[in-house]
Amino acid sequence: MEMHTTDLASLFEKALKNLPEDNLEEIGIVIKVSDNICKIHGLTNVLLNELVLFEGGNKGIVFQLDEDVVSVFLFFNIIPVRELEAVKRTGSLFKIGLTKNLLGRVINAMGDAIDGLEPLEYEELRSIEATIPGIIERSPVNESLETGILAIDALIPIGKGQRELLIGNRGTGKTSIAIDTILHQKDKNVICIYVAVGLRQANVAHTINLLETKGALPYTIIINAQAGDAVLNQYIAPYVGCTVAEYFRDQGKDVLIVYDDLSNHAVAFREMSLLLRRAPGREAYPGDVFYFHSRLLERAGKLKKGGSITALPIVQIQGDDITSYIPTNLISITDGQIFLNTQLFNQGVFPAVDTELSVSRVGRAAQTNAIKKMTKALKLELAQYHDLAAFAQFGTELDEISRRQLARGKIIIELLKQPEHSTYSFVENTLQLFLLKENFLDSVLPKHVSEFALQFISYVQSVYKTVYDNIYQTADISPEIYKRLTEIAQEFTKLFVSNSN
Ligand SMILES: Nc1ncnc2c1ncn2[C@@H]1O[C@H](COP(=O)(O)OP(=O)(O)O)[C@@H](O)[C@H]1O
Numbered sequence: 001m002e003m004h005t006t007d008l009a010s011l012f013e014k015a016l017k018n019l020p021e022d023n024l025e026e027i028g029i030v031i032k033v034s035d036n037i038c039k040i041h042g043l044t045n046v047l048l049n050e051l052v053l054f055e056g057g058n059k060g061i062v063f064q065l066d067e068d069v070v071s072v073f074l075f076f077n078i079i080p081v082r083e084l085e086a087v088k089r090t091g092s093l094f095k096i097g098l099t100k101n102l103l104g105r106v107i108n109a110m111g112d113a114i115d116g117l118e119p120l121e122y123e124e125l126r127s128i129e130a131t132i133p134g135i136i137e138r139s140p141v142n143e144s145l146e147t148g149i150l151a152i153d154a155l156i157p158i159g160k161g162q163r164e165l166l167i168g169n170r171g172t173g174k175t176s177i178a179i180d181t182i183l184h185q186k187d188k189n190v191i192c193i194y195v196a197v198g199l200r201q202a203n204v205a206h207t208i209n210l211l212e213t214k215g216a217l218p219y220t221i222i223i224n225a226q227a228g229d230a231v232l233n234q235y236i237a238p239y240v241g242c243t244v245a246e247y248f249r250d251q252g253k254d255v256l257i258v259y260d261d262l263s264n265h266a267v268a269f270r271e272m273s274l275l276l277r278r279a280p281g282r283e284a285y286p287g288d289v290f291y292f293h294s295r296l297l298e299r300a301g302k303l304k305k306g307g308s309i310t311a312l313p314i315v316q317i318q319g320d321d322i323t324s325y326i327p328t329n330l331i332s333i334t335d336g337q338i339f340l341n342t343q344l345f346n347q348g349v350f351p352a353v354d355t356e357l358s359v360s361r362v363g364r365a366a367q368t369n370a371i372k373k374m375t376k377a378l379k380l381e382l383a384q385y386h387d388l389a390a391f392a393q394f395g396t397e398l399d400e401i402s403r404r405q406l407a408r409g410k411i412i413i414e415l416l417k418q419p420e421h422s423t424y425s426f427v428e429n430t431l432q433l434f435l436l437k438e439n440f441l442d443s444v445l446p447k448h449v450s451e452f453a454l455q456f457i458s459y460v461q462s463v464y465k466t467v468y469d470n471i472y473q474t475a476d477i478s479p480e481i482y483k484r485l486t487e488i489a490q491e492f493t494k495l496f497v498s499n500s501n
């Protein structure tokens with residue numbers, strides 16, 4: 001008689017299959033703990049990115065599945081994890097809670113409120129990794145997102161759905177530009193999200209305070225994974241912020257999200273990869289660091305059915321070097337960059353936007369017509385000025401035309417100077433640029449340029465309100481209005497007296 005061993009085996013298999021496996025709570029034990037990471041044995045069926053709960057109260061996310069151990073990163077570095085501690089599966093990927101009531105709140109990377117106000121009640125839970133909208137679903141970027149900063153709105157315009165990188169050394173005003181842009185969205189029906197990654201607590205507190213006193217909190221959400229938090233928080237914070245942005249975008253809203261900054265984010269990711277013993281590549285970053293930023297920034301964009309996410313990622317560099325690994329990656333992923341120059345900053349040119357190295361690849365498609373008409377020659381004039389200024393340094397004799405170009409450049413630079421936290425509407429920008437274009441500033445002393453422009457704005461606003469309103473309502477300048485403005489400016493030039501005289 002023959003024996004059918006195979007039948008026996010398949011019988012066993014069948015029997016095993018019918019076990020009520022799903023109902024068995026899977027428990028593993030910690031076999032090795034170190035800072036931020038631990039290894040767990042026994043969680044055989046656990047999924048990648050699953051949330052797991054520790055007996056002692058800590059939580060973690062599964063990042064690597066090996067043959068009999070899994071590696072988990074921990075959320076809290078203040079809750080100790082012991083060897084042999086029990087760990088429970090949740091059967092669910094890490095998700096965050098979402099609700100409209102997030103507006104005006106400060107949350108941590110787990111989505112929990114950390115502002116001491118009432119706890120949040122969520123309408124839905126979402127995984128922090130989302131499918132990226134395809135090309136068919138997207139609409140071209142053609143609507144302006146004003147920053148209120150003249151240099152940017154005139155020369156490097158940003159559109160809704162665009163990704164524009166803010167890049168510069170430490171202390172060159174990157175955060176200031178991002179925060180001013182958020183402040184400027186007041187009453188513009190744009191929801192703002194500020195993701196703070198690895199920043200000092202005092203800096204974040206200062207930012208929150210500023211948003212509150214300027215009345216920006218009601219339309220803003222802050223996600224804070226500060227420098228002292230476990231590295232996992234810093235790693236997931238941008239994805240959490242983006243998920244919150246998508247929640248509002250899916251309701252047809254325009255959202256602006258600031259990632260401050262992705263250098264810290266990359267460093268957190270590098271630390272995690274090294275702890276997982278993944279092979280280090282250039283600057284010790286793992287090979288997939290490009291993918292890890294591109295998959296975040298690809299989630300921004302404008303949708304045909306309505307709703308957009310505009311992303312302002314920030315990256316910090318050293319020694320004005322934009323060619324190191326993370327900055328070059330980000331430059332290639334985004335639709336342009338605003339480069340803040342230390343030298344300009346030290347010369348007192350605020351904001352220190354380097355107009356030569358900054359670019360917006362979406363460009364003028366996203367610019368309001370009124371401003372577009374005023375800025376045709378501006379970039380060229382500035383470029384000519386920079387060439388000449390370098391040349392004039394050597395004490396070279398200049399001809400009349402060059403001297404005029406040089407004087408003109410100085411006036412443009414003066415006009416583009418702007419104090420912190422005071423942003424201009426597009427009408428105000430248009431009026432200032434009009435003065436420049438029609439050479440009304442050429443006879444003004446450089447130190448009076450800003451004052452002249454600002455007084456002109458109030459003059460038009462108070463004496464010729466219909467002209468002002470017409471530009472505002474049409475977002476354009478008709479030939480008649482252009483003519484009117486010329487007359488008004490002539491009249492104003494005669495009246496102008498500087499207060500500082
Ligand atoms: N337009 C501006 N006018 C005056 N001071 C500014 C301006 N922008 C930034 N600053 C100042 O420069 C400093 C550095 O700015 P910050 O935005 O924190 O730089 P970063 O984020 O690049 O490190 C801050 O003290 C800020 O107040």
Ligand SMILES: [Mg+2]
Nearest residue numbers: 174175176260
């Ligand atoms: Mg900063």
